[in-house]
Amino acid sequence: MNVDIGLLLVTAASIGFIHTLLGPDHYLPFVAMSAARGWSQRRTLWITAMCGVAHVMGSVAIGLVGIGIGVSLHKLQWLESFRGDVAAWLLTGFGLAYLAWGLKKAWRSRPHAHEHVHADGTHHRHQHGHEGGHLHPHVSPAQARSITPWALFVIFVLGPCEPLIPLVMYPASQHSWWGLAVVVAAFAAATVATMLTGVYLAQRGLEHLPLDSAERYSHALAGAALSLCGLGIVFLGL
Numbered sequence: 001m002n003v004d005i006g007l008l009l010v011t012a013a014s015i016g017f018i019h020t021l022l023g024p025d026h027y028l029p030f031v032a033m034s035a036a037r038g039w040s041q042r043r044t045l046w047i048t049a050m051c052g053v054a055h056v057m058g059s060v061a062i063g064l065v066g067i068g069i070g071v072s073l074h075k076l077q078w079l080e081s082f083r084g085d086v087a088a089w090l091l092t093g094f095g096l097a098y099l100a101w102g103l104k105k106a107w108r109s110r111p112h113a114h115e116h117v118h119a120d121g122t123h124h125r126h127q128h129g130h131e132g133g134h135l136h137p138h139v140s141p142a143q144a145r146s147i148t149p150w151a152l153f154v155i156f157v158l159g160p161c162e163p164l165i166p167l168v169m170y171p172a173s174q175h176s177w178w179g180l181a182v183v184v185a186a187f188a189a190a191t192v193a194t195m196l197t198g199v200y201l202a203q204r205g206l207e208h209l210p211l212d213s214a215e216r217y218s219h220a221l222a223g224a225a226l227s228l229c230g231l232g233i234v235f236l237g238l
Contacts, residue, residue, distance in 0.1 A: 005179040008167060012183045015163045016190030020198070025091065025159075025229040026052075026191075027198035033148055034203065036102070036222035041203060047149045048199045051156040052192035058083075059161040060184055063168040073169055080160035085234065087159035092230030094151055099223030106216045161191070 020026045027048070034044040059080065066076045164187050171179035 005171065005176065005182060008170060008179070008183050009186045012164075012167050012187040013190040015167070016187040017194050019161070019163050020191045020194040023233075025233055026055075026195050027202060028229055029091070029152060029226050030195075030199045031202040031206070032222035032225040033152070034199075035206060036218040037146060037148060041200070044199060044203065045196055047152065048195050049192055051153050052195045053188065054153055055156040055159055056161055056164065056184070056188040056191055058157045058159070059164045060168065062160075063165050067169065073166060076165050076169075077162065080162045080165055083158055083160045084162065087155055088230045088233035090155050090158065090230070092227050092234065094155065095223050095226030095228070095230055097223070098148075099220050099227060102217065102219030102221070102223050105219055109216055161187070163187075 030044055030048045030051070033039070034041075039047070062079060062083070063076060065071075066079070164184070167183050167187065168180060171177075171183055
């Protein structure tokens with residue numbers, strides 16, 4: 001292996017790991033939505049992996065198109081930064097919308113009492129909410145399938161991997177397409193592996209927390225987590 005490519009490979013893997021680890025938006029949305037929507041661990045990890053691959057490939061596509069038409073590194077980085085702002089605001093907007101829906105759902109499911117008086121003069125009270133098992137919505141399983149994974153997928157496709165662009169430029173400038181493929185594969189593998197590890201560990205940690213009392217607000221909390229991630233990207237550069 002060429003020494004330069006070997007160095008780029010190690011650099012790409014290291015940057016992919018650090019970039020993902022320091023960005024809570026790479027794993028927190030999946031943990032939050034999994035807890036709110038009751039996804040299985042297998043499904044959660046699958047959605048995470050697909051979004052992670054899309055996240056990297058979106059930047060690779062932009063980089064290759066830019067290289068093909070001779071766009072400078074500075075302009076490519078500006079475009080990635082602009083994409084990052086768009087993705088962050090989309091994540092914020094989706095999170096706020098989901099937060100509002102979650103609060104509405106929590107309000108509807110609040111327990112309240114009903115008093116019943118029987119013919120013999122006895123009476124009793126019982127509590128229930130309007131989101132419980134007595135509801136029977138006439139919706140097929142296919143219609144009830146959530147659009148949330150697709151929303152996350154689109155947001156992650158638009159979300160840039162800014163550190164990848166300079167790494168891609170060097171082997172491309174040397175006309176080493178094999179080197180380009182190796183660098184992209186190393187960055188993608190490190191990024192997706194770190195996302196999966198973070199999501200898995202966070203899910204296992206949540207299993208040991210007493211969250212039953214907060215179950216009614218799980219959707220609202222998930223929306224708040226998504227919007228905070230988006231705002232953190234915009235204002236804190238996470």
